[in-house]
Amino acid sequence: MLQVLxxxxxxxxxxxxxxxxxxxIFSVGRVLNLAYGAYLLIGxxxxxxxxxxxxxxxxxxxxxxxxxxxxxxxxxxQLLVKPLKGNHVAIEISSLILAVFLQYAVVFxxxxxxxxxxxxxPGVERxxxxxxxxxxxxxxxxxxxxxIALWAYVRFTHMGRAMQAVSMDAKGAAISGIDANRVNMTxxxxxxTLGAIAGVFFASYTQLYPGMWVAPLIVAVAVVxxxxxxxxxxxxxxxxxxxxxxxxxxxxxxxxxxxxFTMVLIIAILVLRPQGLLGRxxx
Amino acid sequence: MSAALDIKGLxxxxxGLVATNEVSFSVxxxxxxxxxxxxxxxxxxxxxxxxxxxxxxxxxxxxDGTDISHLPTPRRIRAGVSRTYQVPRPxxxxxxxxxxxxxxxxxxxxxxxxxxxNHDRExxxxxxxxxxxxxxxxxxxxxxxxxxxxLEMARTLATAPRLxxxxxxxxxxxxxxxxxxxxxxxxxxxxxxxFLIVSHDLKALEPLIxxxxxxxxxxxxxxxxxxxxxxxxxxxxxxxxxx
Amino acid sequence: MGLRWYHYVxxxxxxxxxxxxxxxxxxxxxxxxxxxxxxxxxxxSWDALSGRTGYISFGHTFxxxxxxxxxAILTKRFGVPVEVSIPLAVIATMIGxxxxxxxxxxxxxxxxxxxxxxxxxxxxxLVQVIRPDLTGGTRGMSGLPTLTRGAANGYYMxxxxxLAIALSTWLLMRTRLGTALWAIGMNExxxxxxxxxxxxLKMIAFxxxxxxxxxxxxxYIHYLxxxxxxxxxxxxxxxxxxxxxxxxxxxxxxxxxxGAFFLTFLLEYLRPWLPGAERYMVYAGLALILYMVQPKGLxxxxxxxxxxxxxxx
Ligand SMILES: Nc1ncnc2c1ncn2[C@@H]1O[C@H](COP(=O)(O)OP(=O)(O)OP(=O)(O)O)[C@@H](O)[C@H]1O
Ligand SMILES: [Mg+2]
Numbered sequence: 001m002l003q004v005l006x007x008x009x010x011x012x013x014x015x016x017x018x019x020x021x022x023x024x025i026f027s028v029g030r031v032l033n034l035a036y037g038a039y040l041l042i043g044x045x046x047x048x049x050x051x052x053x054x055x056x057x058x059x060x061x062x063x064x065x066x067x068x069x070x071x072x073x074x075x076x077x078q079l080l081v082k083p084l085k086g087n088h089v090a091i092e093i094s095s096l097i098l099a100v101f102l103q104y105a106v107v108f109x110x111x112x113x114x115x116x117x118x119x120x121x122p123g124v125e126r127x128x129x130x131x132x133x134x135x136x137x138x139x140x141x142x143x144x145x146x147x148i149a150l151w152a153y154v155r156f157t158h159m160g161r162a163m164q165a166v167s168m169d170a171k172g173a174a175i176s177g178i179d180a181n182r183v184n185m186t187x188x189x190x191x192x193t194l195g196a197i198a199g200v201f202f203a204s205y206t207q208l209y210p211g212m213w214v215a216p217l218i219v220a221v222a223v224v225x226x227x228x229x230x231x232x233x234x235x236x237x238x239x240x241x242x243x244x245x246x247x248x249x250x251x252x253x254x255x256x257x258x259x260x261f262t263m264v265l266i267i268a269i270l271v272l273r274p275q276g277l278l279g280r281x282x283x
Numbered sequence: 284m285s286a287a288l289d290i291k292g293l294x295x296x297x298x299g300l301v302a303t304n305e306v307s308f309s310v311x312x313x314x315x316x317x318x319x320x321x322x323x324x325x326x327x328x329x330x331x332x333x334x335x336x337x338x339x340x341x342x343x344x345x346x347d348g349t350d351i352s353h354l355p356t357p358r359r360i361r362a363g364v365s366r367t368y369q370v371p372r373p374x375x376x377x378x379x380x381x382x383x384x385x386x387x388x389x390x391x392x393x394x395x396x397x398x399x400x401n402h403d404r405e406x407x408x409x410x411x412x413x414x415x416x417x418x419x420x421x422x423x424x425x426x427x428x429x430x431x432x433x434l435e436m437a438r439t440l441a442t443a444p445r446l447x448x449x450x451x452x453x454x455x456x457x458x459x460x461x462x463x464x465x466x467x468x469x470x471x472x473x474x475x476x477x478f479l480i481v482s483h484d485l486k487a488l489e490p491l492i493x494x495x496x497x498x499x500x501x502x503x504x505x506x507x508x509x510x511x512x513x514x515x516x517x518x519x520x521x522x523x524x525x526x
Numbered sequence: 527m528g529l530r531w532y533h534y535v536x537x538x539x540x541x542x543x544x545x546x547x548x549x550x551x552x553x554x555x556x557x558x559x560x561x562x563x564x565x566x567x568x569x570x571s572w573d574a575l576s577g578r579t580g581y582i583s584f585g586h587t588f589x590x591x592x593x594x595x596x597x598a599i600l601t602k603r604f605g606v607p608v609e610v611s612i613p614l615a616v617i618a619t620m621i622g623x624x625x626x627x628x629x630x631x632x633x634x635x636x637x638x639x640x641x642x643x644x645x646x647x648x649x650x651x652l653v654q655v656i657r658p659d660l661t662g663g664t665r666g667m668s669g670l671p672t673l674t675r676g677a678a679n680g681y682y683m684x685x686x687x688x689l690a691i692a693l694s695t696w697l698l699m700r701t702r703l704g705t706a707l708w709a710i711g712m713n714e715x716x717x718x719x720x721x722x723x724x725x726x727l728k729m730i731a732f733x734x735x736x737x738x739x740x741x742x743x744x745x746y747i748h749y750l751x752x753x754x755x756x757x758x759x760x761x762x763x764x765x766x767x768x769x770x771x772x773x774x775x776x777x778x779x780x781x782x783x784x785g786a787f788f789l790t791f792l793l794e795y796l797r798p799w800l801p802g803a804e805r806y807m808v809y810a811g812l813a814l815i816l817y818m819v820q821p822k823g824l825x826x827x828x829x830x831x832x833x834x835x836x837x838x839x
Contacts (some may be wrong), residue, residue, distance in 0.1 A: 032639075032640070080650075080818070083818065084818075088636060089580055089582060090817075090821055092582065092636060092639060093582065093768070093772065093817065094814060094818060096584075096765065096768070096816055097765070097769065097810055097813050097814045097817060098814060100761075100762065100765050100806065100810045101807060101810035101811050101814055102808040103806075104803060104804055104805075104807035104810060105803065105807050107803050107804050107806075107807070108800075108804040108807050111801065112803055115562060133821070148761060187703050210803075212760075214647070218644060218647055220642070221640050221644070222644075225637070229702055254655065256651065256654060256655050257651065257655060259647065259651055260651050260652065263644045263647055263648035263651070264647070264648065266640065266641065266644040267630075267641055267644055267645060267648070270630070270637055270640065271629040271630060271632075271633070271641070272631055272640050284834050319580060324637075331693075334719070336715065336718075336719075340758065355718070355723070356718040356719060357585055357720075357721050357722055358724045359718070360720070360721035361721050365719075366719070372713055372715075372716055373710055373716075374708075374713055374716065375706070375710040376708075377705075377709070377712070381705060384702065384705060385705065385706060385709045385716075385717065385722070386720045386721075387718045388702055388705075388706060388720065388721075388722055390721070392726065392727070392730055395702045395703045396698070396700065396702070396703050398702075399701070399702070400702055400705075412534070416662050418560075438720065442720060457664045513667045
């Protein structure tokens with residue numbers, strides 16, 4: 001029982017971090033970034049390359065992953081989202097193509113087989129018969145710190161408040177002199193950074209392999225759909241629902257089914273309550 | 284004889300804003316009624332509720348004595364009401380003829396497949412609103428605002444309505460185009476069409492209507508002959524307040 | 527349906543050309559052509575729903591999968607003859623798809639894409655655990671009855687099916703139904719405002735799409751003689767289908783066919799240089815550039831040129 005609780009908490013923290021970068025883009029830019037999973041993928045491999053293959057310090061690896069993710073977010077906004085000017089179908093489709101491109105770019109550079117990431121912090125703590133790797137503990141704590149920092153950023157900085165304004169009412173924000181282009185680009189940069197760092201943690205939880213972008217994308221999508229958009233608190237709450245659902249399913253029913261309830265939840269919510277559990281302005 | 288359109292106690296809220304506040308009025312068959320009010324008064328919102336594009340929070344809408352308050356939009360159109368939009372929104376990649384074709388389509392999917400388009404009817408409709416034969420193959424992006432409004436009219440007419448709701452038909456038109464549009468409405472009135480017309484251009488509106496209804500901030504403030512309504516103190520105040 | 531003389535000529539030339547093709551190519555090329563034919567069928571199926579109405583389906587392999595698994599289970603586990611199991615598979619696809627996706631069709635825009643994406647992952651996970659004695663679990667099934675022997679026969683079968691589907695879909699989409707579906711892609715509210723029920727139209731598009739997907743999936747499985755869940759419910763498989771339809775030109779019938787052949791041969795010709803899965807990198811990169819440059823696809827390059835010729839005096 002305690003084991004489920006601890007595992008659920010750790011996984012949920014990570015899921016919240018994964019989802020928050022995705023919801024950020026969705027609420028500010030109204031874009032479903034189907035290439036979001038690819039940030040995690042690239043983040044994981046950048047860390048692997050620098051920290052494990054080249055043997056740089058681990059924290060430098062994480063930082064480099066973040067920098068790569070940030071660059072990817074900005075590039076994607078400049079080269080793909082901006083030229084397609086609000087054509088949502090086109091942005092979604094090209095994002096998907098981009099994700100597949102990146103997946104095979106990774107295959108090209110690192111090969112098809114999956115890699116094991118060495119734990120960021122080695123060692124295991126035993127709590128009530130459950131083995132908790134320090135690495136997972138670290139990932140969860142880091143996720144929480146990042147989430148709180150993000151919350152403070154959105155709340156208290158000028159740029160953060162501009163983001164809020166754009167997400168509530170893009171036209172109104174433009175009228176009151178907010179530079180939507182800069183806000184959007186900043187959002188894409190933050191989203192990319194968060195995604196890539198989440199990728200390092202996610203890969204150390206599971207495995208590093210070229211197809212690993214789909215599962216986190218679905219988690220992020222589920223959080224958006226169930227929780228509605230725009231609120232960091234809603235993201236946190238739903239990330240915990242999904243995290244605990246998965247841990248419970250895999251420990252009580254069958255490990256292979258761990259994702260099933262997430263999917264059922266997405267489908268049921270969309271069909272029965274299209275405005276989301278916690279409400280959503282736009283549909 | 285039951286009214287062509289009968290609205291009772293219509294209410295629509297957007298969050299805290301009451302866009303339609305207990306509005307009731309009716310339109311007799313063959314009558315033409317002007318719906319006036321300052322910007323944001325709630326005119327378009329009433330149209331959207333009549334068409335079922337927005338659901339009312341309370342109240343009833345009846346067409347020729349039949350309650351249509353809960354029918355989906357397509358069923359209301361089949362029941363004989365149709366509207367134009369303040370901002371014309373044609374099918375952007377289709378030619379003028381194809382745009383009209385969509386309006387002419389039958390309800391039954393089988394008939395849609397079985398029988399080809401009625402090109403004669405398409406060009407007849409286009410000509411009747413003042414579009415030319417050559418314009419039938421044009422794309423909407425090649426049309427002027429005046430011609431786009433004509434296309435809106437043609438698409439609306441294609442669904443064979445008995446009651447037409449016209450939203451700002453004169454906006455963005457030249458003096459010449461306004462004259463053409465007016466005579467078009469006049470001739471349809473002569474043929475017995477029932478109208479509910481929204482317009483800010485009161486001069487152009489006046490000759491087209493039998494009666495006027497004024498609303499402000501979602502509430503109906505006057506209902507009577509054009510002269511009565513325009514002389515009404517509340518109406519004058521609302522327009523002045525808006526200006 | 528407004529058929530003109532050149533329509534007959536072009537279709538006759540296309541069909542004739544496809545049928546004499548085996549005389550001129552090697553057996554290896556023939557096998558590539560077979561895969562191109564099946565990909566074209568799936569792309570036409572996707573296009574009948576998504577290309578026209580703009581409702582992007584990421585779950586199309588779900589439909590193909592129902593068709594494929596139904597006939598595989600019926601023939602392998604219950605000894606049902608192929609002539610019976612394939613029509614049953616098509617019916618199962620239409621019904622199964624309808625039950626699952628009918629509620630989804632009420633959902634607007636992007637969210638439809640998300641439901642279908644979730645649906646695909648869900649089915650993939652379920653196939654492996656529910657009744658593995660029937661489905662063969664993760665390993666799938668092999669030794670299914672095959673419809674043809676030899677590359678030439680396989681080619682004739684696949685090309686006949688592809689052409690029959692292409693021609694009938696082309697004819698169907700030339701009717702006013704096609705116009706109405708296309709209108710949904712542009713402005714769904716205005717379609718409702720013309721007195722047509724978008725939900726009903728989408729359902730018809732969906733059933734057409736499911737019919738083609740179920741038929742294609744079932745026949746494909748009996749061409750391969752085996753079935754594996756990871757190959758079917760793979761995001762890359764959906765991706766290939768979508769990209770084929772898009773780079774060919776969504777909302778047309780020739781587009782998906784052009785796209786399917788282009789992609790299949792591109793992947794085949796890349797093989798000597800890039801033997802592994804990296805080939806997909808080149809093809810995704812190319813697809814991305816093509817899509818950004820011309821979202822209407824390769825087919826529009828042809829039609830634009832034709833239109834320019836016609837307009838020139
Ligand atoms: N979908 C909506 N959500 C929230 N508020 C809305 C919505 N549609 C309209 N409103 C608000 O309802 C009020 C009435 O709007 P409506 O468009 O009906 O006015 P109108 O009389 O047609 O004005 P105009 O003359 O400018 O066309 C306005 O304050 C508008 O901002
Ligand atoms: Mg209005």
